[in-house]
Amino acid sequence: QQQVKQSPQSLIVQKGGISIINCAYENTAFDYFPWYQQFPGKGPALLIAIRPDVSEKKEGRFTISFNKSAKQFSLHIMDSQPGDSATYFCAPWEETSGSRLTFGEGTQLTVNP
């Protein structure tokens, strides 16, 4: 059973544009919703995360929007820059059962100059 579905698989955006990546999940017990960013040849690193008591969280150009009823959350990158070119993973989980860490399949973002 696929618990996490990420889309799109790849995304090409022009510099200055908005990048949007979506993550749909099935497990209603998930209570922590992070996005990880991975540059080529590096390990993933936490970019931004949200908990279900809020519907949106913004950090600089990065925003998470959370829709509990639809069981999905999305990452918005405003004013996208070539330096944002990376692979992005959603990884929702239940904090009380940390062993069940499920990553989405990843979205490869390319921002053209």
Add this chain to the structure above:
Amino acid sequence: IAGITQAPTSQILAAGRRMTLRCTQDMRHNAMYWYRQDLGLGLRLIHYSNTAGTTGKGEVPDGYSVSRANTDDFPLTLASAVPSQTSVYFCASRRDFYTGELFFGEGSRLTVL
């Protein structure tokens, strides 16, 4: 610099050989994890350890074993490597069982011929 150190960075291995990927962290994190990353499949959990002395199986544990003799070290062993174990392996840690952020090493690229 605090973080996770993985070794080797890359390795080519003949099928049937035994291989141990090393992982050391200096953040005194209780929980540690091994993931493999394959194109189009995202990150899949192999084994985890919530604290020294305990280990558990993740999503794809077959063919792999781990040990956690102390807080800092979490080696992953392939007893008899097969070509399907060709992948990039990431070690990760987090402070404890309940907090969300994962810290990743830079990965070990393993090729099994």
